[in-house]
Amino acid sequence: MKKILVVDDEPFNVEILKGLLSKNYCVETAANGEEAFTKVKESSPDLILLDVIMPEIDGYEVCRQLKSDQKTMNIPIVMVTCLTDRNDRIKAIEAGADDFLSKPIDWIELGARVKSLLKIKQYLEDLEDSKNRYIKLYDFAPAGYFTFTRDGLIREVNLSGGVIIGLARQELMKREFRTFVVPEDLELWGRQISGALNNRDEQSCELTLKREDGSRLFVRLNSILMETKDGTPEILTAITDITQLKKTETELKRADELKTQFLSVISHEMRTPLTPMNAQLQMMLAGYFGEITEKQRNSLEMIMRNTGRLDRLIGDVLDFSKLESGVMKFNMVPASMNEIVQNAVETLKIHALNKNLKIILKEEKIPPITIDKDRITQVILNLIHNAIKFTDAGGVIEVELSCNAENVTVKVKDTGIGIGKEDIDKLFKPFQQLDSSYGRKYEGSGLGLVICNRIIINHGGKIGVESEFGQGTVFIFSIPFIHEVKEEKVESIMFEDTKSEV
Amino acid sequence: MTKIMIVDDNRDIAQTLKTIMEMENHKTEVAYNGEEFLGKVDAVKPDLVLLDVMMPGLKTKDILTRLKEKGLGDLKIMLVSVVRFSDEEKHILKSEFNIKDYVTKPFDVTDLVNRVRNTLR
Numbered sequence: 001m002k003k004i005l006v007v008d009d010e011p012f013n014v015e016i017l018k019g020l021l022s023k024n025y026c027v028e029t030a031a032n033g034e035e036a037f038t039k040v041k042e043s044s045p046d047l048i049l050l051d052v053i054m055p056e057i058d059g060y061e062v063c064r065q066l067k068s069d070q071k072t073m074n075i076p077i078v079m080v081t082c083l084t085d086r087n088d089r090i091k092a093i094e095a096g097a098d099d100f101l102s103k104p105i106d107w108i109e110l111g112a113r114v115k116s117l118l119k120i121k122q123y124l125e126d127l128e129d130s131k132n133r134y135i136k137l138y139d140f141a142p143a144g145y146f147t148f149t150r151d152g153l154i155r156e157v158n159l160s161g162g163v164i165i166g167l168a169r170q171e172l173m174k175r176e177f178r179t180f181v182v183p184e185d186l187e188l189w190g191r192q193i194s195g196a197l198n199n200r201d202e203q204s205c206e207l208t209l210k211r212e213d214g215s216r217l218f219v220r221l222n223s224i225l226m227e228t229k230d231g232t233p234e235i236l237t238a239i240t241d242i243t244q245l246k247k248t249e250t251e252l253k254r255a256d257e258l259k260t261q262f263l264s265v266i267s268h269e270m271r272t273p274l275t276p277m278n279a280q281l282q283m284m285l286a287g288y289f290g291e292i293t294e295k296q297r298n299s300l301e302m303i304m305r306n307t308g309r310l311d312r313l314i315g316d317v318l319d320f321s322k323l324e325s326g327v328m329k330f331n332m333v334p335a336s337m338n339e340i341v342q343n344a345v346e347t348l349k350i351h352a353l354n355k356n357l358k359i360i361l362k363e364e365k366i367p368p369i370t371i372d373k374d375r376i377t378q379v380i381l382n383l384i385h386n387a388i389k390f391t392d393a394g395g396v397i398e399v400e401l402s403c404n405a406e407n408v409t410v411k412v413k414d415t416g417i418g419i420g421k422e423d424i425d426k427l428f429k430p431f432q433q434l435d436s437s438y439g440r441k442y443e444g445s446g447l448g449l450v451i452c453n454r455i456i457i458n459h460g461g462k463i464g465v466e467s468e469f470g471q472g473t474v475f476i477f478s479i480p481f482i483h484e485v486k487e488e489k490v491e492s493i494m495f496e497d498t499k500s501e502v
Numbered sequence: 503m504t505k506i507m508i509v510d511d512n513r514d515i516a517q518t519l520k521t522i523m524e525m526e527n528h529k530t531e532v533a534y535n536g537e538e539f540l541g542k543v544d545a546v547k548p549d550l551v552l553l554d555v556m557m558p559g560l561k562t563k564d565i566l567t568r569l570k571e572k573g574l575g576d577l578k579i580m581l582v583s584v585v586r587f588s589d590e591e592k593h594i595l596k597s598e599f600n601i602k603d604y605v606t607k608p609f610d611v612t613d614l615v616n617r618v619r620n621t622l623r
Contacts, residue, residue, distance in 0.1 A: 276514040278608040329588040
């Protein structure tokens with residue numbers, strides 16, 4: 001409930017006012033000026049009804065004093081008197097009174113005036129409150145807020161802005177912002193200001209500031225044009241310190257490059273020892289070093305199978321690292337998809353038969369298409385190989401090749417264990433072989449489909465899968481006949497070959 | 503009898519290639535880096551060189567350039583590499599250095615033998 005202080009030396013008047021107001025307000029009273037000051041201090045009322053004629057300090061003086069004190073100046077004061085002279089009213093207004101009531105008091109008028117003054121006071125308080133809140137937000141925002149004139153002078157700046165430059169706020173006022181921009185970025189700064197002035201859109205740029213102490217700061221500027229009430233343009237600019245962000249970004253990039261380089265070097269290094277192992281085994285198996293027994297043959301063949309598997313794993317890691325870093329070379333030439341699919345099916349037929357699987361090829365005649373033959377073969381082999389791997393004996397694998405005016409489509413359908421919905425999303429992400437829950441273990445790097453996906457994307461195509469757990473799986477990819485080839489970074493081993501001395 | 507020079511910094515690979523070539527009834531000579539190869543090649547006068555790519559020391563391009571400078575641009579050379587070449591690189595290798603065939607590591611012995619036979623023909 002709002003508080004009203006009634007100041008009057010006449011107890012009868014006090015009683016009447018109290019009676020009229022106490023229904024809606026909490027009413028306090030004071031019999032003279034001194035008492036009024038004490039009460040104001042104690043209970044800080046929302047409004048004061050002040051009698052003019054009082055002994056010792058009169059109403060005008062009380063009003064004047066209250067209005068000159070910072071703490072009480074915002075309390076609305078209504079002067080109440082039986083004086084009706086025009087000069088008295090002027091005197092009251094000059095003393096700072098907010099309103100004026102004549103005795104005898106019309107109680108309806110009193111109610112209306114009190115209500116409206118209290119409303120105004122509430123608005124003023126709200127305004128003050130939001131102004132304070134705005135100042136706090138402005139000053140403690142994590143970004144520096146600058147207001148620039150059209151010539152780039154600092155007109156206003158928040159606390160964080162001062163921190164960014166390393167100067168107190170007052171020292172920044174009216175300074176030219178360009179004096180804090182490094183010379184090589186002055187052009188950027190100029191463009192930022194002219195851009196903001198000429199466009200209604202937000203302008204942003206990244207540049208380096210030299211702070212007051214000489215240190216450098218990498219910042220992002222976001223500017224927008226505003227107009228003051230009189231139509232003067234000014235540029236509001238938020239400045240964010242992105243030094244750490246940039247540093248982290250550079251480190252991250254470097255770490256990623258190192259990873260790729262490491263993968264590439266290590267894969268090449270691993271292939272080197274595999275080379276003599278593999279060749280010696282082939283020579284032994286071919287009888288170069290004399291007859292071998294059946295048991296020796298079985299043993300050597302087992303070693304061969306495993307060096308072969310190791311070589312494929314290394315190949316996957318190498319392909320993955322090349323695709324990741326964009327140094328994979330694509331040899332795009334016109335080729336026959338029919339031939340590629342036929343060869344792939346032929347290559348893996350033996351594997352399918354060994355597992356007692358039927359493999360069917362359905363194809364229509366496809367016009368020549370420009371692709372990397374080896375890479376597309378790799379994708380088809382991978383998909384058929386997966387189908388064989390995840391289908392139990394007696395199953396059927398269907399390879400279907402078709403096309404329309406724009407695309408060639410290859411489908412590899414199996415009757416295997418299928419893939420659960422929750423796992424489908426993982427399929428094309430690195431190192432995510434969907435293992436144990438499937439109750440059987442399957443070898444592999446978990447990179448095959450990731451590589452397939454990248455290869456197809458590089459051909460401007462799409463790869464997808466439809467599957468239900470236990471119901472078999474269909475992998476489908478399509479590649480367009482015409483697509484723009486991206487310029488890949490090509491790392492030439494011929495002309496840039498380096499090798500660390502081991 | 504044909505003479506084959508084998509250049510590879512990995513001794514086991516060099517030894518393996520030597521064994522295979524000897525099985526094919528070729529005479530062999532081994533060098534373990536580019537400098538050694540360039541030093542010996544005039545005296546050995548090989549019919550074919552099996553040259554490793556990415557050896558420490560001299561770069562492959564430098565070895566091939568110096569060979570050309572020696573007037574041995576017509577020498578038959580097969581590159582044995584752990585990395586596959588792009589069509590672009592193959593084109594440069596063919597037009598500038600007369601290199602016609604390649605073997606990638608790890609290699610299939612039968613395939614290698616066939617390629618060597620074809621190149622020597």
